[in-house]
Amino acid sequence: MAAVRRCRDLLRSLRPILWKEGIFTKQPVPRRSLYMIAAASGCTLAIHWFYKQGQDIVPVVHARETEKNEPTKEKATHRELRFRQFASVEYQGNIYMTPQDFLESVTEESPRPRIGRIRLTAQDVESMLRQTPSRSRGSNKLFRNLHDKGIISYTEYLFLLCVLTKPRSGFRIAFNMFDTDGNQIVDKKEFLVLERVFSKQPDSEDGEGKKKEVLSKVIPAVETRIQDTSLMVHFFGKYGNDVLKYDDFHRFMENLQSEVIELEFLEFSKGMNTISEVDFAHILLRYTLLDRSEIEECIARVKDRIQQEKGITFQEFKKFCQFLNNLDDFSIAMKMYTYAQQPVSQDEFQRAVRVCTGFTLAKDVVNTVFQIFDSDGDGHLSSPEFIAIMKDRLHRGSRSHLMHTQGTWEAFRQCIRNEMKSN
Structure with a gap:
């Protein structure tokens, strides 16, 4: 019981930090539940379960939104939750991934430990964008070289995930989807169509307002306005006047796929x-x-x-x-x-x-x-x-069609069984 009490005290001590980051809602976990889980499967599993309560089961809601008469929040999608989980920087109330965050999100189960998100200033963002290389200097080490000196928006995160799963035969199709006027080049305005495609924002002003309202409640820190990012500067230059040709687009997609594959390989090859x-x-x-x-x-x-x-x-x-x-x-x-x-x-x-x-x-x-x-x-x-x-x-x-199984009682029971097998 002493170990269980220590586990309980540890969890309680972490609550203020986790609430501040918007990871948990201010819903206390029943003491009986915590005792039962800790006693049945050990302190480690209790922490894991408590963590999963905040990350996968409870919708991500900031503490400031839990006021009286607040309408019921819609549950965020798995990808929205994962973006929030790995995104380590914030700028003007919006959260962003760094290039390193993105690489971790596709190669690791959980992000590296950190205390809060870094709040960027306008000077920080400007400095990051200045350090972003042009397309001509792109390589299969682009994201690793940028490391934490860059910002990636939520919609760009979804776009990059799509890039990783595209066969080479699909590169041309993806490019043509952006090339709305069919002139074989993509400008910044055409590229920003992905803001609506991936966010599924309606064309009408009322519909768009409702969509932004939902985003601000479910994932309040996801951008609701366009901000220049490392990816946009890389594609279209500092002033946004450059255009993207198919060869440039193909090279970027191939480089990104190679970079992630190499990162996974190096993790196990040990040199x-x-x-x-x-x-x-x-x-x-x-x-x-x-x-x-x-x-x-x-x-x-x-x-x-x-x-x-x-x-x-x-x-x-x-x-x-x-x-x-x-x-x-x-x-x-x-x-x-x-x-x-x-x-x-x-x-x-x-x-x-x-x-x-x-x-x-x-x-x-x-x-x-x-x-x-x-x-x-x-x-x-x-x-x-x-x-x-x-x-x-x-x-x-x-x-996404498999995510409905996460957070269910059956999934929790399976977690218990696996933990008991390993002991």
Whole structure:
């Protein structure tokens, strides 16, 4: 009980900080609930549950909005919550990600510890925008080089997430969507259409006002007016007079995909030229909605069946990630086997990859994939299961139609079971 009391006191001491950041509403967690959770599964799980209450279950509402007669707040989406969770800076009442925040949001489960958000001044923002390189100086290290010297808006965050999941064949389609007048260039005004596309703001003034009102209540710090950002300066220059051609757009999308892929690879390679097959399995499964026990079973199969480690290079890993961006086309090819009720071998898998992408994957990569998903060891793959799990991986576990399962009692019970298994 002494440990439980210490856990309770720790949580209570954190409340003022978390309320100040708008992470929790001022709804006290019942003492009985805290005791039951802490006693059943340990102080660590109690903290995890308390944290999830604020981040995933309770709508994000600032303390100043919990006044009497305040109308019921609409629950923020998973992506809005994740943006708030990782965004580390604030300017003129709006919250923004830094380039480093964005990279962390797509490679980490949770942000690094910090005390509050940094409030930027006009001079800070101006200095950041001056340091933003032009398109001609863009590279696959753009976000890492900028680090915390830049700002990214919520709508740009959604745009960048879309970029990460686009196959190369989709780059032209994405560009043409921005090129509203069809002159093969995109200017700043056309690019800002994404403010309405991603925010789904109605065209009418009344509708737009209602949308802004909802945004200000659910995610009050998300921008409701246009502010120059690092991305806009990178694309259109300091004065916004430059234009974006398809080659520029293609290069940016390819560089961003390469940067995130390289970041994930380097996390496991530790400076070496390859990652192990087990590391590859960890990367593939860590963004999926498989529970801990299922992931452990998959990892165990890889360890048992691949006795001699060959290693997977960055180029081989990058090719697999590019293949995942073509998952929709691959699923169409796989349906032929599903309809015929035919199992999929490694050769047939490779043939489908080549048809969809124009290239084949390294044999060791395909073999590792099969060991992960071939539970009965018959040398064949269940393509529907593979595609469903890899779609979670591609979208890093944040597919919106699956988010309704988060925060449910069943999810909490599963968390309890997993925690008890590990003790």
